Every structure is written in structure tokens, then in C-alpha cells.
Amino acid sequence: MAHWGFSVARSRTVRIVSNLSEGYERLKELVRSDAKAPNVAKLLTDLTSDALHFLSSCKQVPLASKVHGKRYFSFTVKGSDKLSRAVNEELFNPNIRRQLNHLVEGALIKLAPADRSRLLYTIAIAYCCASDLLKTRDQKTPATFFECLIGHLFARSFGVNPRTQVEVLHLEDEASTLPTDFIFDLGPAKSKFHVPVKTSTRERVIQVFAHQRVLDGVHGFGSFKGILVCLTETKLDHKRREVVEICVPKQWVLYYRFIASMHRFYYFDIPARYAELTEGNPPMPIQAFAKFFEEVNELAASR
């Protein structure tokens, strides 16, 4: 495990940094034992509050955004030149303490869609930014935090905990398994979901389609609905302080047509060039993740 190596003088900050580190370990355990439990939400809100408190002591550095219509900034610890990942100005809202209760109560649907989007984005990005600044070369901690967040939200919404592998191949062979991010099985004669979770996909998205293809092949089309959940596709050039979105829309169309069909692509910060694919041929179901809470019952009911 990488260490939280930021040395600070003020005891309040020291306590927060230690909370972020210990809370992360506890989060992994809680999600493993019962992802859908409300105490996971409670811990997620505590981690978000602590991360936001830490970030409030940081400076916001404006970035040159090459993404049309979106503005981004990075956090940096005062006196350091280390930058956090890029944060979407419009989606980030540090004043969400009171709204965090909706997460604990499992009542995100009660928020207006725009507020829900900002709350979800802020929860996802705050911890990741704190980790970017407090750890060195650690991609795993933010990715695991994001997986835990999605694991909880899906498990609580569906009312079942996920598995992280699925049995494939029977016949004369020994049973084999396909490792995946999450599988949600709502029970006999009900829906099953294949839910890959990524902070970004870039050209690695081909794995998402290919895994779905294996499930379609082994279990039949429609047996597992594929739902990709992705934070963003931004990439920050730390030297030039410039943000771009790495998108391969033509590849997506090929993969969607010729490898496997996915049921949903949810983004916290939808890349413009993927949003266009919703009008393409065939139209692809790419949506803001906030929409999930409006359609979860429909998703669960349909086969």
C-alpha cells in the first residue's frame, strides 16, 4: 500500500489525513461484507466531508480547457506545484454538506437532477483529488474508492450485493470464471447486470465490450445487461496545465456494432464526443449517472 506522505503542521489537518487513510481501509472492508448497508453511505459521507475540508485548505489553479463548453481547475497544496486531477467547475460543489444526508438515507432521487449530478460528482471527485495530492503515483486508491461508491449505490438501489466474478463454461470442462468489476443478480427470472466501473476508459474500453461479448456468448443475449459506469475521460497535461478529453467515438461505434451491445453508459462528467453518439447510428445509450436513480426500477423490472 502507498502511504499518505503529506507532512503537515496543523493537528486538524493531520487528523483529517489520518481519517482519509483509515476510512479508506474500513470502506473496502464494509463494501466487501455488505455493500448495500447504510453504514457504507455514512462512511462515504464522512470521507467526502474530510476530503472537502482538506481541499478547502488547498488552492484552486485554473486550467486551460480544450473541451468546448467546460471549464476545469486543479487543486494544489499551497507552496507545492503538484496538481490534483482536473475538476469540472460546473459540476463541483463544495457546499453540499447538508445534501450528503440524501446519500445516507438512500434518497438521492429526492434531489433535483442538476443537484443530484453535482452531489454525485462532488462525492466522487473530492476523495480522488485529496488522494492525488496526499499520495504519490497511486492510481489504485482513487479507482478503488470510486468502485466502492458505485458498488454501494448499485447494491442499495437493487437491494442485492454484487459478485465480482461470474461462472462461464460448463459442458465437459471444469467450471471457469470471468473476473469482472461487479455482477448484480436480482434473482431467478429477474434481471442480471454486468457493471464495469472505471474512473476513465480511453482505449481500454474495448475490454468492457469484449467481456460483455463473452457473457452474451456463454449465457445468451440479454442474460446480462451491460452497464458501464465511468467518472470522466479528461486527461490533464501537468506541465502545460491543459485539459483534454480522450475519446475514440468511431471505435465505440465499431465495438457497439460488432463486439457487444451495452444497455447503458453512465458518466459523471459526460464527454461531449460520446454525448453525440446518442444521436448516432445506432444510437447509443450514454447518460449522466444521476439518471440511474430515476430509471433503476425500470432497469430492475425489465428482462
Place this chain on the structure above:
Amino acid sequence: MAHWGFSVARSRTVRIVSNLSEGYERLKELVRSDAKAPNVAKLLTDLTSDALHFLSSCKQVPLASKVHGKRYFSFTVKGSDKLSRAVNEELFNPNIRRQLNHLVEGALIKLAPADRSRLLYTIAIAYCCASDLLKTRDQKTPATFFECLIGHLFARSFGVNPRTQVEVLHLEDEASTLPTDFIFDLGPAKSKFHVPVKTSTRERVIQVFAHQRVLDGVHGFGSFKGILVCLTETKLDHKRREVVEICVPKQWVLYYRFIASMHRFYYFDIPARYAELTEGNPPMPIQAFAKFFEEVNELAASR
């Protein structure tokens, strides 16, 4: 581009290091303009001779091999603790200067299979090891060298130069292309080959199958024969000086059954657990790359 940063006193070594760097740039150009030309082979043999000369001044460090039945060592510059990638003792033969002529003459088939295997392995690994020691954190140079080597051998054997993308999607859409390592098109009513080239695949092998699936989907089954060419699947733990083979044979079976069928998997150093798949269900065509020269006419003739 990363720089050749090794500082040496002896002028002979300085000249070789400079040859390796300049030769690499010339190799990329030559392959781009005419991959099948004999002067590419000449340059490949010069680079191999220079790399072997440089390596002869290095120390061989034995490694703990966790691969049953195979022994590996690394090269290291005397007085440094930087290690080259792992080298298979049985396949590496530094005394191949005279055999290199077979490469220049396009007559590798004249060598006995075991000699051909060792010659090919030595050509592929010598330059890569030199690059490992002379450059820092540069994965691209060895990978590109290996691509150039395979590009030349295939182009010369088939008598046609490769393309690196293939048109896909027609109908009402604008033409789209799929970027690939190599496509060899032997002409109307003749074979076409999709040839991904990797120094190692690990879990990224899913991309190979998924690209083949797109070609099967767009152009029909059998239109493009898929041939993976891979150097090895070894992984060196630099601290513990321990070699393992990273293999995912159960995943391979799933991908081969449910994503796409490949025509050949050629390895310079065949991983034991993939060799077993040739007896599996279905049997998978995994072979030593030296075999390519025996069956190339058959491959080209069949549709």
C-alpha cells in the same frame, strides 16, 4: 524520444551506442517505405551485431526462474544494478554472426528448426536488452524494434508490404478505420492477414481477440486470418531477481470461443501454460515462431 543516456569511456562502445540509436531511427524509416526490402534485413543484422557486441561487455546475472524447465538470466552493465529483461538461456545464442546471413538472404528456412528458433530469439531479444540497459523507462523502443522485425519477416515472406489500418463500416456512414498493428493483403481472391505484434500480451490480449471480432463482423468470417506474434510472457521482478510467466489460459479459452477465432499464435519463447492449450478444447494453434517459415506458403495459399 528517450535518450541513450549511458555514459562510457571507451570509444568503441560509444560508437556502438550511437549506431544502435541511429540505426533504430533508420530502421523505422526503411520499414515505413518498403518493409520487405533486403536492406531492412541488412540493417537488422547490423543492429543485432552491435547489440551483441555491447552485451558481450555486460555481465550475465542468473535469475530465479519460477517457470518450470526454463532458465533465465539478465544482462547488467558492470558496476550498475540495472537489469535487462529476462533472457531464456536455452534460446539465446550470442555466436550467431555467421547465421545472420540467412536473414539477409531471406533464407531462414534453410536452418534447422532449433537453430532457426535460437537465431530468431537472439535477434529479437539482443536489441531489446541493449535498449533496456542504455535507456531509462523506455518501453516503446524495444516494442517498435520488434514490430519492425516482424513487419519485415512477414512482408518479405508474403511478398507484400503491410498496412497499419483497415477500412471498416460502409453503408450510409462515412468510412471509418480500425487501427491495427499490421494488415497483409495478398491481393484479390487471395488471403488477408490481421497480424497484431506484441512483446508480451498479459491481460491486454483481449484487444487482439476483440479486433479480430470486429474484422469478422465487418468483412465476414475467414476474410482476415488473425495471427498473433508475441515475443514472450515473462515478467521480471527486478528486486527479487525472479522470473515468472504471466498467463491467463482460462481467459484465452473464453476469448477464443466467444470473441473470435485466431488462425495462429506464434511465440518466440512459448509460455508453458499456453503450450498446453494446443491439447485443449478447442485445441488452439499456438506455435514457435520459427514454424512460420515452414508453413508460410500454405498460409498464403489457403483462403
